[in-house]
Structure formats: structure tokens, C-alpha cells
Amino acid sequence: MPKAIWVVGGGLAGAEAAWQAANAGYDVILYEMRPERMTPAHTTPLLGELVCSNSLKANNLENASGLLKEELRRLGSLLMTVAEETKVPAGGALAVDRQRFAAGITARISEHPRIKVVRTEISSIPSDQPAVVATGPLTSPLLSAWLQQLFGEEYFYFFDAVAPIVTRESLDFKRIFAASRYGRGEAEYLNCPMNEEEYTLFWENLTAAEVHQSHLGAAEKRFFEGCMPVEVLAARGKDTLRYGPLKPVGLTDPATGKRPYAVVQLRPENREKTLYNMVGFQTNLRWGEQKRVFRMIPGLAEAEFVRYGVMHRNSFINTPKLLTNALQWKGGWPLFFAGQLIGVEGYVESIAAGLLAGKNIVRFLEGKAPLVFPRETAMGALFHHIINAEIRHFQPMNINFGLFPPLKVKIKEKLKKNRAIAERALNSLENYLRNEEK
Numbered sequence: 001m002p003k004a005i006w007v008v009g010g011g012l013a014g015a016e017a018a019w020q021a022a023n024a025g026y027d028v029i030l031y032e033m034r035p036e037r038m039t040p041a042h043t044t045p046l047l048g049e050l051v052c053s054n055s056l057k058a059n060n061l062e063n064a065s066g067l068l069k070e071e072l073r074r075l076g077s078l079l080m081t082v083a084e085e086t087k088v089p090a091g092g093a094l095a096v097d098r099q100r101f102a103a104g105i106t107a108r109i110s111e112h113p114r115i116k117v118v119r120t121e122i123s124s125i126p127s128d129q130p131a132v133v134a135t136g137p138l139t140s141p142l143l144s145a146w147l148q149q150l151f152g153e154e155y156f157y158f159f160d161a162v163a164p165i166v167t168r169e170s171l172d173f174k175r176i177f178a179a180s181r182y183g184r185g186e187a188e189y190l191n192c193p194m195n196e197e198e199y200t201l202f203w204e205n206l207t208a209a210e211v212h213q214s215h216l217g218a219a220e221k222r223f224f225e226g227c228m229p230v231e232v233l234a235a236r237g238k239d240t241l242r243y244g245p246l247k248p249v250g251l252t253d254p255a256t257g258k259r260p261y262a263v264v265q266l267r268p269e270n271r272e273k274t275l276y277n278m279v280g281f282q283t284n285l286r287w288g289e290q291k292r293v294f295r296m297i298p299g300l301a302e303a304e305f306v307r308y309g310v311m312h313r314n315s316f317i318n319t320p321k322l323l324t325n326a327l328q329w330k331g332g333w334p335l336f337f338a339g340q341l342i343g344v345e346g347y348v349e350s351i352a353a354g355l356l357a358g359k360n361i362v363r364f365l366e367g368k369a370p371l372v373f374p375r376e377t378a379m380g381a382l383f384h385h386i387i388n389a390e391i392r393h394f395q396p397m398n399i400n401f402g403l404f405p406p407l408k409v410k411i412k413e414k415l416k417k418n419r420a421i422a423e424r425a426l427n428s429l430e431n432y433l434r435n436e437e438k
């Protein structure tokens, strides 16, 4: 008789993982600490509670999140089924009645003959116990301490201080030049040069822009002192940014042959260089304000932001360092991870990670090769990025078209291009599943 699989955390990822493993014929014990111990964001004892918005984002295939949802449906996701049953009108988005959604998940999981739900906080996992850890961005302090010990402190993070990420194809290369400071090494960075007038206008708008009210506690505020929001730095004086992240030293604009007045640098976010991170632009500005103000930077007038800057509490592990592409810990025992804890960002991405970990733990126990989806699919693109991201700069990521391999033929119109990527993804998924069945 095989050991029951533990799933720790009954949120979006944990509920999906438990369902997948139980449906494959395994006994599952799902540990959820609520209501015995609540997180700072959850308010009910329900499994699969949505902590904030009731929207699971766009539902159409021309949107990467819509495509990921469609793939999850085809892969038999419980949470997508319940979302469909509890949806409310929301235009092109899939929004749900949050109470009915979480109650529906709780009922399906509790009634499953192979799943036992145990309401207790887990502080450690016995070695050799097959488990999926899906305790989310607000993992309890006890389990966080255990994970820190298991992995080493430097591979477990409590906070996110993320700069916006833009797609390469949305940049205006007539205004931008590639160069590294003083010509050292490869010209990895893209540079957006500003003259004095452009800088002044940008600075005025940045310092007047609207920010999110900070929910940070004293400990978080101390942490963020070493990682100042760009608007706070700007507020210290007109030239502070020019002597900080926007310093132009060691850079010559080929268009003028001169050193610019200020420079915004963009660093590649992935190996394929389809996505770029705005260096030093961690921020608390409202998302609409980020778009408005950062588009004033030369070369970014049409920038597509696949991820806005945020600064918030978020527990996550250094997945590229710690996990295999099956979402299993490299340390040996059948310990799998899922959800926002592995550095995916967002409801649907967390569900996707739960589905993958739930299926792969079963395959591991059965001695089968893990599911590793083709990179052309949304599942493949997202998890390939998370597993292969640069260890040193690892930051959470949501699904977006910048993560997919480029199409063989160039399509200019965005909607058509996205549709073609989605079509390729769904064909690729079907082929992969057909081969899996053989």
C-alpha cells in the first residue's frame, strides 16, 4: 500500500494538486491551517479562497492568461471547472462569485473518497514523505523557518521588490542603444538616453504620480530601505536619480556621440531576450501611473508592460536553483512544490503549478518520466521560464506572450500574432498529450 501523499496548503495550488493526485488513484491528506490559524489575507476557512480580486483575468485566446486557462481545461483542472460553474458576467474576463467558487472547491475536495482534509498547521515534513508544498505567498512563519533551514536562508525570500518588465518587441529601437557601461563585456543592456528637457519632464511626473498606500509593517519597511522605490529616490531631489540608477557615466549615445543627461537601463529578463527589466525601477506607483509615467522614457512610448513593479510581502523559493522541471526538490525525496511559493505570480498560474505538481508527484511514485510540456504551450513557456531563469536575479513571473518562442513567420498585427501563438500552443499540447497516451 503506497503512503498517502501530503498536500500542504489548501489554497488554489494545493486544492488542484490534491485533486490531480487523488484522481490518479492515490490517497491524499490535504493539510490546511485555516481556520485554526489564519493568514493576513484570508478571511474564511474555505479551500481555494481568492484573497483579493474575483477575476481570473482574460478568457480569450488572444491573451496569454486566456490561453493558459484553456490548456488547464484540457488538462482536467478542477478549479477551472468550478470557475466555469460559478462565473459572473465580466466582459472578456473570467470572474467568479468568490463565495460560490471557494465553497464549490471545498465541497468537491471534501467529498472526494481519496482526499482527507486535516485542519492543522504543518511546521515540517518528515523526510521521505511524498508531499506537495503549496503554502503560498503567506506561508506560515513556522513552515517558512523550516524551508529556510532545508534550503539555506539565501534561497527563501519573504518580499518582492520588482521593477516593471517590458517586451522587447514593443521598444522603439530608433531611440534606444545597446551598450554596457565603459564598453565592458557584452552589450547586454539596452539604454534609453534622456536629454535635460526629457529628464525634467519625467522627473516632475514621477514625483507627482499616485502611489499605492503601503501595507508594509515595520520589518518590511526595514527590508525595503536597501531597495528604495524609484519614486521615493526621485523625491529626494531632482538629481538623485541621475547619480543613482539613471546615471549616464560610461555610456555614449551613438546618435549624438555624447554622454546623455540621464539613462534608463533595461536588462534582459530571460535568456531569449524577449523581455527586459527596468533596472532600479522597483516601485509602489499605481499600475496606471507606471504605464503613463514610464512611457515618457525615450524608447518606451509604446512599451508593453507584462509585469508592473510591486513591493509586497511574498514568500517564494529560488526555483531555478532548487527544483527540477518536474517541480520536485533536487535534494532527493519526493518533495514537490506548487503555487506562488515557486515564483509564479497570479491565481491561474498558481492553479497551473498545482496541476503540474499533482500530476508529477504521481508519475514520480509510479516511476514514470515527469510531464514537461512543450515550450510552445503556455504551461511549457511559464514553467520553462521559472525553472531556467537566472538564479541570481530570480523574480516571480506571470504568464505572458513574451515567454513563448517566436513564431517562424513574422506577423505584425498583435491580435493575429497572439492568435497564431495560441493555435500553435493548443496543437502542440494535443500532440504532446496524444504521444503521452501511447
Ligand SMILES: Cc1cc2nc3c(=O)[nH]c(=O)nc-3n(C[C@H](O)[C@H](O)[C@H](O)COP(=O)(O)OP(=O)(O)OC[C@H]3O[C@@H](n4cnc5c(N)ncnc54)[C@H](O)[C@@H]3O)c2cc1C
Residues within 6 Å of the ligand: 008, 009, 010, 011, 012, 013, 014, 031, 032, 033, 034, 038, 039, 041, 042, 048, 049, 050, 051, 052, 053, 054, 120, 121, 122, 123, 134, 135, 136, 137, 138, 139, 140, 142, 143, 338, 339, 340, 341, 345, 346, 347, 348, 350, 351
Ligand atoms: C494580498 C494578496 C492579494 C493578491 N491578489 C491577487 C489578485 O487579485 N489576482 C491574482 O491573480 N493574484 C493575486 N495574488 C497572488 C496569488 O495569485 C494568490 O496569492 C494565490 O492565492 C496564490 O495561490 P497559492 O495556492 O500559491 O497560495 P494560497 O491561495 O495563499 O494558498 C496557500 C494556503 O496554504 C495555507 N498555509 C500556509 N501555511 C501553512 C502551513 N504551515 N500549514 C498548513 N497550511 C498552510 C494558507 O492558509 C492557504 O490556504 C495576491 C496575493 C496576496 C498575498
